[in-house]
Amino acid sequence: MPELPEVETTRRGIEPHIINQTIKNIAVRQRSLRWPIPKQLEQKARNQKIESVERRGKYLLLRLHTGTIILHLGMSGSLRICTANTPAEKHDHVDFVFGNNKILRLRDPRRFGAVLWTTKDPEKHKLLSPLGPEPLEDSFNGKYLFEHSRKRTASIKSLIMNSHIVVGVGNIYACESLYIAGINPKRKSGSLSLARCEKLVSAIKHVLAESIEQGGTTLRDFIRENGEPGYFAQKLFVYGRAGEPCSNCGKPIKQIKQQQRSTFYCARCQK
DNA sequence: AGTGCGGCCTGTCCGC
DNA sequence: TGCGGACAGGCCGCAC
Structure with missing residues (x-):
């Protein structure tokens, strides 16, 4: 969750x-x-x-x-x-x-x-030592993502969800960041230009920071320490919106499976 | 070394 | 109503 x-x-x-x-x-x-x-x-x-x-x-x-x-x-x-x-x-x-x-x-x-x-x-600790940088810190930047994506064939979505590359990006924020950056989640990591890596990193930072401001995303059962939900769900562009019109172009949002997880994206806006 | 699956659990929802 | 199956904010530990 x-x-x-x-x-x-x-x-x-x-x-x-x-x-x-x-x-x-x-x-x-x-x-x-x-x-x-x-x-x-x-x-x-x-x-x-x-x-x-x-x-x-x-x-x-x-x-x-x-x-x-x-x-x-x-x-x-x-x-x-x-x-x-x-x-x-x-x-x-x-x-x-x-x-x-x-x-x-x-x-x-x-x-x-x-x-x-x-x-x-x-x-x-063995679980923490292999972790990549914090996404909101400066060490996570376009150059870093570009260098760590070279010669990689895995999809860009699975790369940004890989905690050894960068921590904290799960299924919701991966989908949202890729939508904001206009990048197709199926794209091979190694095929991204430096400029697009920079764009994606900015999108990740933006989405995470804004969600923290809203107290996170409550889809079904996330609650805060005081029992309150988070309010970022109303700001999601694609996650959980299969079939709804893309807020940019109007084409229905697609839902596919990658690594056994649902991916939501706009086939027209994300290349 | 990098990639991609199986598996760990319970609860909920949907179709028959 | 009941039942089976799919699905859900994660991620380690394997095989290849």
Whole structure:
């Protein structure tokens, strides 16, 4: 479910409630997520203070003095701030209970998400170390994308969704960025000119930044830490709009499959 | 090394 | 109503 804007919206939402707060208890109701929640997590993190709430790609990092809790929301995960009065529901797998009586509660029906623990620099963790640059930072630019797309035969859509190239771009924002840049999602990565790489990078930055401003995209079940939806869905040009007229040329938006994922695009405007 | 699939899960929706 | 199948904001770990 969540792409970078949804994860960043979540990060901003939870940070003020838990920063500098001490974890009094961790209640794990379901340990079997994408990987099992490590047994030592509760003991290692208990009575530790949250020193920072950071994001790297779609991972959230809760830094403690002795280590870091790594969270990933997978396809269906969400985090909410609540209190002990709020009864845990079916898919509420983990509660982090704080000294201020607030609870950070992880819900994840499909259990593609993860809760991990590392004592190293989290950037050196095996899941984080191969990640590409943050899309909103200057190191992700047209020249970078151009150089990393040379001689590649994979479609440009799969390239920008590859977290080893750039993090945070999921299925919705890949479709939207390619539409804004006027690039056909099926185009081979290696065939893009430098100018078109620059255009695509600008589109990615624009779409992600605007979605963060709107609190992310809620299609069905994404919720913020306070239970509110995000409002970017009303600004989507192509995602989920198969058959609707292209807002530029009026031709119906096409839906195809790439890498077993739906792609939405305009065959006239995207070449 | 790069590419493309299978698989992990549950919930929802659609057609019969 | 019930049932089967397709589909859903991700991404690792394999084969080739």
